[in-house]
Amino acid sequence: MVTHIGIGFSRDANAENAAKEAALQSKADLQDGRIDFALILSTMHYAPQRTLPVLNQVLNQTRMIGCSTAGIILSTSIETRGIAVLAIHSDDIQFGIGSVKDIHTQDVRSSGVILGKNSVTDFGNPGRQFFIFFVDGFLKNNSLFLRGLQEVLGNVFPIVGAGSCDDFHFSNSFQIFRNKVLEHSATGLLLGGHVNVGIGAQHGWRPLGKPRVIDKADGNVIITIDGKKASSLYEEYFDKEAENLRSARLGQMAILYPLGIKIAGESEYLLRNAVEILEDGSIVCQGDVPEGHDVHIMIGNKDSCKQAAVGAALEAKKNLKGALPRLIIIIESMARLKLLGRIAFEEVKRIKEIFGLTVPVIGMYSDGEICPFQSIESIKRPLLQNESIVIVAIS
Amino acid sequence: MENISTYISLVVGLLAFSVIGILIFVVINKNEQLNLLKLALNKLKNSFNELDQQAKLIVKTDLELNKAQEELDKRINGLETLQKVSRLISTTLDENEIFNRLNRVLLAELGFEKNLILIYDENKELLDRINLGFPPNDIPFILSKLLDDGDLIKALSDGTSFSSLESSQQRKEEISRLFEVEHFILSPVLTQNGIIGYVFVGNRSNASVITAGLPFKPNP
Numbered sequence: 001m002v003t004h005i006g007i008g009f010s011r012d013a014n015a016e017n018a019a020k021e022a023a024l025q026s027k028a029d030l031q032d033g034r035i036d037f038a039l040i041l042s043t044m045h046y047a048p049q050r051t052l053p054v055l056n057q058v059l060n061q062t063r064m065i066g067c068s069t070a071g072i073i074l075s076t077s078i079e080t081r082g083i084a085v086l087a088i089h090s091d092d093i094q095f096g097i098g099s100v101k102d103i104h105t106q107d108v109r110s111s112g113v114i115l116g117k118n119s120v121t122d123f124g125n126p127g128r129q130f131f132i133f134f135v136d137g138f139l140k141n142n143s144l145f146l147r148g149l150q151e152v153l154g155n156v157f158p159i160v161g162a163g164s165c166d167d168f169h170f171s172n173s174f175q176i177f178r179n180k181v182l183e184h185s186a187t188g189l190l191l192g193g194h195v196n197v198g199i200g201a202q203h204g205w206r207p208l209g210k211p212r213v214i215d216k217a218d219g220n221v222i223i224t225i226d227g228k229k230a231s232s233l234y235e236e237y238f239d240k241e242a243e244n245l246r247s248a249r250l251g252q253m254a255i256l257y258p259l260g261i262k263i264a265g266e267s268e269y270l271l272r273n274a275v276e277i278l279e280d281g282s283i284v285c286q287g288d289v290p291e292g293h294d295v296h297i298m299i300g301n302k303d304s305c306k307q308a309a310v311g312a313a314l315e316a317k318k319n320l321k322g323a324l325p326r327l328i329i330i331i332e333s334m335a336r337l338k339l340l341g342r343i344a345f346e347e348v349k350r351i352k353e354i355f356g357l358t359v360p361v362i363g364m365y366s367d368g369e370i371c372p373f374q375s376i377e378s379i380k381r382p383l384l385q386n387e388s389i390v391i392v393a394i395s
Numbered sequence: 396m397e398n399i400s401t402y403i404s405l406v407v408g409l410l411a412f413s414v415i416g417i418l419i420f421v422v423i424n425k426n427e428q429l430n431l432l433k434l435a436l437n438k439l440k441n442s443f444n445e446l447d448q449q450a451k452l453i454v455k456t457d458l459e460l461n462k463a464q465e466e467l468d469k470r471i472n473g474l475e476t477l478q479k480v481s482r483l484i485s486t487t488l489d490e491n492e493i494f495n496r497l498n499r500v501l502l503a504e505l506g507f508e509k510n511l512i513l514i515y516d517e518n519k520e521l522l523d524r525i526n527l528g529f530p531p532n533d534i535p536f537i538l539s540k541l542l543d544d545g546d547l548i549k550a551l552s553d554g555t556s557f558s559s560l561e562s563s564q565q566r567k568e569e570i571s572r573l574f575e576v577e578h579f580i581l582s583p584v585l586t587q588n589g590i591i592g593y594v595f596v597g598n599r600s601n602a603s604v605i606t607a608g609l610p611f612k613p614n615p
Contacts, residue, residue, distance in 0.1 A: 013498060080506070081506070208453060208454065209446065209447040209450030209451070210444070210446065210450075237451050237454045239451075239455065241458055256461060257454065297450070299454065299457060301457075338461075339461070341464055341465070342468050342472075
């Protein structure tokens with residue numbers, strides 16, 4: 001019973017060459033011709049229409065999913081340009097993949113159901129353990145999508161997700177499913193068999209200023225806060241910079257100062273990025289917003305980010321219950337890359353110190369993370385979060 | 396009997412008077428407590444509002460700090476890239492190899508979306524030696540448009556560089572339209588014998604603004 005893991009990476013200028021180099025490296029690292037599953041992470045510099053045929057060919061038309069990202073996390077570096085391939089061959093782990101297309105034109109919740117069902121169908125056997133998916137990060141309400149998935153997989157089933165994104169332009173992203181490039185879609189992987197999965201997630205953002213009350217909200221749209229139009233919260237805090245609120249630069253500002261909502265029973269603040277400010281001053285968030293709860297502007301710094309990374313790693317290690325990790329997958333908010341800048345790799349260094357320096361690491365910077373969060377009832381329910389680091393340790 | 400009822404009335408009266416007295420005392424006491432609590436509440440509210448004002452200052456400072464850090468990161472990256480470039484090109488005299496190496500450096504370190512290095516060949520024809528981010532089919536059009544702009548070519552030949560930060564509005568719009576970018580730097584490559592080509596770098600999106608790379612000046 002063996003599990004082989006291979007990771008390849010390339011930043012060659014030519015898209016086809018980069019795809020070939022990364023795929024061959026992952027195969028060489030795998031030390032095995034058989035590939036059961038491949039995860040592709042690519043920055044927007046490489047047209048997937050050019051890279052995918054090469055990847056598909058070199059990786060023997062294996063089960064393949066992936067997405068675009070703002071940055072790739074590797075064992076040795078953080079790369080903001082390149083293609084990474086994770087190839088797995090295992091006698092112990094079973095894989096099932098699925099996809100759902102054009103979520104933006106369909107009922108979002110039903111799309112989640114379709115992705116769940118497709119993945120379960122491909123997985124086949126019982127004994128599923130963990131689900132990871134990649135969804136278009138620019139969809140305006142991924143909470144509904146998650147609820148659809150939970151209808152199929154169960155409310156407390158461990159689900160981790162990442163919003164695919166671009167290099168801070170907040171304009172487009174893509175998803176990969178087998179040999180197809182998708183947009184406004186989602187792809188997912190169901191893992192099962194003889195595998196242990198430990199998940200840890202934290203964000204490290206802290207509340208700032210006095211709490212205000214969300215007195216009117218509709219789904220993922222905050223209409224009024226403290227009786228005033230919702231955008232007045234940002235206007236009060238950002239003064240002149242608030243001019244950016246209705247411009248293309250909102251994304252860059254909103255990811256650094258998200259809204260934090262205190263939910264009774266939850267140990268962490270629920271973070272929500274503002275993705276759009278409407279004409280009437282309503283704030284459109286990336287996920288559902290509960291009415292009647294306190295809301296804060298949140299702030300993070302380099303230290304709190306690093307502490308959260310360590311906290312998430314320790315939590316993931318604890319959840320492995322003593323098993324030795326064979327692979328670490330990191331899904332981290334692009335806000336953290338922006339905030340940490342040149343020292344972003346220090347987070348990875350600290351994570352490696354916790355799991356062991358030789359454990360292979362792969363990860364991505366995302367626009368929205370889905371991960372199980374602890375509540376006081378000791379039940380971990382997957383939730384959409386922003387600005388978080390999610391660490392998945394697979395044994 | 397009459398005495399007894401008078402006595403009872405007196406006692407009841409006294410008790411009622413005492414109760415009223417006590418109640419008045421309690422009310423006065425409670426009122427004082429209420430006033431104290433109101434004062435404390437107001438004080439707390441004021442502190443809360445003051446904290447909120449401080450929070451606003453923290454956000455502003457943090458915003459400035461983030462901008463400064465971004466500028467600093469850019470400058471450090473730029474300096475590191477320059478050092479790498481000088482190291483790379485100082486080990487070869489082969490022109491093709493120099494461009495080959497520059498290609499990798501530009502890609503990996505500078506991070507511009509569009510890069511174009513144009514060099515005049517022996518026949519004084521302008522050729523693209525490095526093209527990153529432009530469809531190859533667009534290059535002949537860009538070259539012809541560029542060469543047709545006599546004023547621009549003359550200014551470049553005189554050693555003038557153009558950038559989206561400092562160029563006139565008209566010039567900025569012309570260059571932006573030609574190269575399909577929002578932010579750019581267009582600079583001549585000069586030797587002792589005069590101009591031998593042009594370097595262009597640019598970004599399409601407003602999200603990745605090219606800044607002057609000057610020390611960051613916080614708002615007064």
